[in-house]
Each structure stands twice: as structure tokens, then as C-alpha cells.
Amino acid sequence: MMTDSPRLASTTGGLPSAVRWAHLLMEDRLRRGDAVVDGTAGNGHDTLFLAKLVGEEGKVWAFDIQEAAVIETRRRITAASLTQATVFHAGHEAMAECIPLQWHGHVKGIMMNLGYLPGSDKSLITQVETTLHAVRTALQLLAPSGLLTIAVYPGHEGGAKEQSAIEAWAASLPPRDYEAQLIRPINRLASPPECWTVWKR
Secondary structure: OOOOOOOOOOOOOOOOOHHHHHHHHHHHHOOOOOEEEEOOOOOOHHHHHHHHHHOOOOEEEEEEOOHHHHHHHHHHHHHOOOOOEEEEEEOHHHHHHHOOHHHOOOEEEEEEEOOEOOOOOOOOEOOHHHHHHHHHHHHHHEEEEEEEEEEEOOOOOOHHHHHHHHHHHHHOOOOOOEEEEEEOOOOOOOOOOEEEEEEEO
16 A cells, blocks of 8 residues: 655645646756746745756746845745856846847746735736747747746636636647647636646757
């Protein structure tokens, strides 16, 4: 009889959450020395996760438009004694301008966690226009076989509109160049978070 929790599980033992799916996919694909992006730094959890995956040899660029998020992400990275992460006080739509040109087309993984900053003003949310600009930019930054993950939260105000925009964008991607997948619960009454994944061929 198995007593250990399965690796592909949520904290309750069920199936992974949207963010956990994104982490599992990145763990499977990323290697030490890779260049990666956290498009929505938030409280710094994904930035720290990515920095640990790629190691000191890697490169991490993180973005957030809220000063509180930038401060917390920098604090978390410093507390972990990690030096490979650069945190920008800018929205994810500014990735192309902030990331050095020589890395364009060489980024192995990009994570985005849409919605609002946990523990802050819930009216400050990611916006459809800037999010669409960011995901299009992300595909330009990705290396061949690079991976983009997007955690989408359709349940909050404005989230359903953003989810619809992401769905339309992903469906329009040319299949010769990209593979797009969606992971989401289908037997919940609420609008649960979902994980969108795009693999660049």
C-alpha cells in the first residue's frame, strides 16, 4: 500500500493546481544554465522557483508593474542568496525592451500568473491588451522547444474576459510552429484557475 503522496498532486492530495501544473512542466523541461522569464513576479514565488531550477549559471528576468511585488520578489531572492535574477519594475508587456537583444529567441521558459497580486488590492489586475502583447512577445523570446505557461483565473472580475482572449489567441497559433494545450477542472461549479501551455516547435 502506497503511503507517500504522489508527486503529481495538490496540497490536498488531489490533482495539481494550475500553478503546480506549470511548475511540473517547467521542472521537466528546464536545465541548469537556461534563460527564463517570470512575466508576473507577484510575491516572488515563481521567480524563486525558476532561479533554483536554472541555477547560478542561468539567467532569470522577472517583471511586475506593482512596486510592492518588486520589493517582495527582490527580498525573497536576496534571502535565498541568489544572484542570477533581475527584477524589473515594469509590466510583462515590456519584456522585449528590458531583456538584452542577444537573448531574444534563446529563452527556454516563460511563466505568467495572471490576475491580481495576492494580499493586495484585487481591483489591480492584469489587462487583456497588455497580456496579449506580452504573450505574443513571449513567443518571439522563446527558443525552439521553449515553453510558455499561463495560469489564468477566470473567476475574478475581468478574468473571464482575459481567459476568452487567451483562448482565442492560443487557438489562432499556427500548428506547424506551436503546440497549445489547456489544463482545467471541468466538474466544478465555480470558474477554477486553468493552465495554458504553449510549446514552440
